[in-house]
Amino acid sequence: MVVSNVRFNLVQPGLATEELAERYRAAVEMAAAADGSGVDTITLEEHHGADDGWLPSPLALAGLMLGRTRRIGVTVCALITPLYDPLRLAEDLAVLDLAGGGRLMAVAGIGYRPQEYAAHGRDWHARGKLQDESLETLLAAWSGEPFEHRERTVRVTPPPATRPHPLLLVGGASKAAARRAARLGLPFFPSAHLPELEEYYHAMRAEYGTEGWCLLPPATTALLHITEDPDRAWAEYGKHLLHEAAVYAGWQTPETRSAVKSAAATAEELRAEGVYRMLTPDECVAFAEEQGPGAALVLHPLCGGMPVDEGWRSLHLFTERVLPRLKD
Structure with missing residues (x-):
């Protein structure tokens, strides 16, 4: 079986406004064309402050594409989750899950550019703790029940359509990322073909007693x-x-x-x-x-x-x- 994927990051050197607008509109129409032609997935990326406009808002674009399509999956790989307010992120992903019929998949990444953290007022050295808080908050929020968050009781509504929660994977290339995925019972998506990390993830799952699976990239990616x-x-x-x-x-x-x-x-x-x-x-x-x-x-x-x-x-x-x- 061949898995077909169309990738977009909307880079436009020079940031010419008219050309950028044409590029964004074309990406949405290309998503619709791919949907009608049997392509399996669309992949969007996230980066911030790039001189060429590398896509900074993948969830907004994912919403536009989900609205123009009916069957194709849309993946954000990777969503830099520590840069988001976790409650707002839970709400946004729940809305996209409802409107898109469960076709959105998010790969939660920790990022690798300190300047992106600085621009968003986040502590680069606390990124592991921020990632833990983000993922734990998402899972608690999607239950639809009240829970404790930053010393207050909160509740996120509406709940997503997909149960127990929208498709969320933990991405990364470190043992810390694999442990985090295993501890939370979330699927793991290594950033490269790293079979030794897949093995470590499953060992950690056994230790934590959680369920999960690994989406290992192929040895050759072109x-x-x-x-x-x-x-x-x-x-x-x-x-x-x-x-x-x-x-x-x-x-x-x-x-x-x-x-x-x-x-x-x-x-x-x-x-x-x-x-x-x-x-x-x-x-x-x-x-x-x-x-x-x-x-x-x-x-x-x-x-x-x-x-x-x-x-x-x-x-x-x-x-x-x-x-x-x-x-x-």
Whole structure:
């Protein structure tokens, strides 16, 4: 079975308002097109204060996309939960769960950029404690019953539609994240293919006596752009892929473990790495078949400020000339 995913982070170098507005509107329409074409999921990201406008408000965009679709799942990966007021976050996720029919999945991440914490008035050194409070508050709030929060009794309404609570995973690449997920009985989503961390998570579940499961990324994760002519596309649009790769790499430390990590300094180097791939429809089908059962295809149609019309071409090739062949 192939899992198909369309990814958006709405990067727009230069932050031109008209181009940003066009990009956001296109993303919502692309979500609707993906929904009607049988794509499995949409993935949104979260970052703050980026010079290129990297999506800071994934829940607002998720709401727009859920409203324009009927069956496709929408995942926020990752939601930087310590930056939110936990009661407001519980309310927002409950409303999205109700309006979206349970199609929203949130991966709770702790973040890795101290400047994002500083901008939101959060203590970077207390991020573990903040994450614990956030997750514990969400689970208590979604019960619909009164509970103690910061020395007062509160109650969050309405309760979400999904019981016992909306789909919430704990993301991360540390043993602390795996322990946190195991202790709370939440699923765990490592940030990269880390089977040793999956094993540790299950060991901790056994110790805590909790239920749960692990969504382990595949050994090979590639961000895809579908084109009839990869050579021409790399020459013309490779700069957009390189922009995103360079920005993302600049945020990470040498110890960061990520499913998508590049050291490329040029578009040619980026192409050789294979993290970002421009493929023909035939090459994309072959790539899926090489991965075997459980293959994951991640289309990134608006990557790094990719022109909207080129993003549409990529999406149409993917839904019309790749997915039907894989389903057959």
